[in-house]
């Protein structure tokens with residue numbers, strides 16, 4: 001019998017209040033509000049103690065986003081932002097879930113809470129087990145928990161019947177051990193959150209430039225002449241980027257923002273860490289705002305390239321970097337032939353931007369040589385994401401803006417160590433070279449065939465091909481698309497295991513049996529046999545540095561992620577493995593030694609990771625090299641196909657509010673967008689509201705049809721907003737139920753979460 005719990009958030013409103021859109025991001029109020037939050041959740045002392053070490057050299061890496069820290073001096077006030085402080089507060093809470101909590105609350109009862117309420121319950125304090133047919137989690141010892149998992153894994157008819165997911169907070173050390181264990185066990189089924197995040201960037205950059213990572217360092221921003229920001233909301237998701245942009249602007253950079261929404265941080269910004277900011281003097285960051293239609297970026301970029309081409313033809317040598325193109329690229333003539341066939345007016349129409357505005361942007365770019373393009377989920381989560389990102393590369397290559405100071409690619413990563421996890425080998429399609437190194441160093445034959453990524457894992461579970469689902473962090477059910485389909489998939493598993501810090505919906509929608517293994521968080525002190533351990537992470541610019549937590553863990557029963565992986569490996573593999581699991585779990589330096597032996601760029605790892613500020617990993621683009629088959633950077637040709645929308649349909653993007661970290665909901669406000677106390681909202685253009693004979697604040701149901709399946713999300717409140725006609729926005733994860741499992745980006749298989757076709761109608765209940 002299954003506990004029949006809710007997969008989705010309950011369809012209840014918390015009470016929408018609208019306020020004015022706060023025009024400027026951050027500022028004193030942001031820091032004060034984060035301070036209050038820290039104190040409220042964690043207690044005064046713990047809060048101060050944690051903040052004083054956040055992102056400091058020798059401190060711990062912020063568990064929020066992957067924005068880089070300055071290489072030189074770091075602010076005495078602490079290198080943190082409002083949302084970083086909230087991320088710490090969320091995990092530093094002293095509230096904990098004891099066995100009596102689970103005795104009182106059945107799985108079904110817990111699933112009736114919304115994500116905000118679930119997050120407020122506290123830290124998981126001991127391993128918990130849900131036996132077959134039971135309605136309540138019960139305590140279990142660590143030994144028994146590992147025995148159960150090992151027995152289940154070893155009973156499978158093939159190692160490929162298990163899937164091992166990773167979220168992006170996992171440290172380099174834990175990630176390295178995890179992929180090693182999974183491959184010794186015998187599968188490459190290593191899906192991760194990156195599959196839903198920057199996978200499209202990795203594929204596009206890898207194919208065109210020879211590395212999946214961005215080329216820009218923080219200092220490059222300060223030298224750039226133009227910074228283009230596409231599909232990213234840094235005010236909320238990478239707040240410290242605003243300080244960097246402010247500095248870039250002071251040095252003369254022009255900022256072009258491309259977004260369907262006028263996002264607050266980009267339009268105006270108070271720097272909380274300067275006196276001016278504290279006094280409330282704001283600076284407008286964006287010079288040109290192009291309010292593109294959802295998915296209009298590719299035609300917009302092509303229109304800019306075409307205008308630059310015309311200018312170059314009029315005045316040869318003045319716009320393109322012909323020497324760079326000649327020496328370093330391939331496919332230039334084909335690109336020019338392709339651009340010449342395109343119609344500028346059609347491109348402008350498809351992008352939703354007036355031609356004169358596009359010309360204004362092209363005019364700025366034509367004489368500039370140092371250009372940086374930054375982007376995030378607004379570009380990666382579309383069906384044509386890979387080609388759109390390659391179109392950014394086309395523009396940069398035409399200008400010779402890669403591999404030089406002040407220029408380059410900047411996919412701004414999400415989770416604080418999502419980039420590092422990939423470097424450590426968390427990847428379902430490892431290279432032959434990487435597998436050879438594992439074979440040589442660890443004396444086993446790794447599986448050679450590719451494993452399942454996130455979407456394919458869900459499909460495989462749904463088809464009954466996967467029996468065990470194991471997650472090292474994250475909230476798989478809520479983060480993935482097609483919530484009800486994914487719930488069915490998870491429920492078909494024999495065993496689901498979650499290594500977690502806090503309760504989430506993935507504990508409540510489970511397999512026949514389920515385990516929750518509670519772990520230390522980034523800010524917790526990790527002491528083994530009296531010795532302080534530290535781990536490491538890699539930020540968006542490829543800097544690896546140490547991270548050492550300092551807070552006393554809320555419970556003595558928590559284990560660190562590296563130790564959990566070691567014990568899992570020892571119990572499951574037993575004599576089969578010759579790897580030094582017990583050594584690793586006693587002293588993390590031994591893990592670093594094996595990372596050094598296995599992964600290029602980690603020479604003298606133990607020594608260099610101890611240096612304040614860490615070290616940069618090698619990046620071929622930075623050195624002006626392109627590790628493609630031809631050793632050249634590749635121009636790419638793509639043709640934009642406008643999405644086919646019926647008259648009554650809207651293109652909807654699922655985005656983050658200011659008060660959330662992915663599926664963790666810190667609060668119910670989105671104050672930069674003027675929305676308070678409610679998450680079940682849909683932002684619509686006033687013409688689209690009128691066309692449907694709706695009014696602002698009406699309650700509507702959202703639905704769509706894909707492959708004959710009707711998907712619906714009920715009871716959303718209409719909010720009139722500045723968004724292009726035909727477009728709409730809702731918050732993730734409430735509308736993940738509407739993202740069809742089959743709607744993915746070509747080549748990267750990333751769910752097209754920013755390109756969801758929906759119909760909107762007055763709520764049926766009213």
Ligand SMILES: Nc1nc2c(c(=O)[nH]1)N[C@H]1C(S)=C(S)[C@@H](COP(=O)(O)OP(=O)(O)OC[C@H]3O[C@@H](n4cnc5c(=O)[nH]c(N)nc54)[C@H](O)[C@@H]3O)O[C@H]1N2
Pocket residue numbers: 064065066083197230231232233234236237238258259260261263292293294295296297376377378379413414415653654655656657658660661662754
């Ligand atoms: N506080 C906080 N910080 C976070 C996170 C968080 O949830 N909270 N999440 C972390 C993670 S994992 C990630 S990946 C990042 C995410 O960081 P972002 O990518 O900034 O996050 P989203 O809210 O998904 O925002 C996407 C932006 O793209 C725009 N957009 C949507 N569709 C299009 C389009 O077709 N074209 C263009 N040009 N723009 C479009 C939206 O209007 C929005 O401004 O943030 C990381 N940091």
Ligand SMILES: Nc1nc2c(c(=O)[nH]1)N[C@H]1C(S)=C(S)[C@@H](COP(=O)(O)OP(=O)(O)OC[C@H]3O[C@@H](n4cnc5c(=O)[nH]c(N)nc54)[C@H](O)[C@@H]3O)O[C@H]1N2
Pocket residue numbers: 167168169170193194196197198377381414415472473474475476478479480481499500501502503504519520521522561654655656661662663664732733735736739753
């Ligand atoms: N519709 C839609 N869907 C999306 C997106 C979108 O924009 N729209 N964005 C996608 C993106 S970019 C991403 S990255 C994914 C995120 O997907 P995930 O990474 O799977 O989700 P999170 O919400 O970040 O995971 C939060 C959970 O992680 C656990 N946790 C927190 N800290 C730790 C820790 O230190 N260790 C361990 N073991 N566990 C910890 C807590 O239990 C918490 O509940 O979602 C994707 N899904």
Ligand SMILES: [Mo]
Pocket residue numbers: 193196197198413414415
């Ligand atoms: Mo992400």
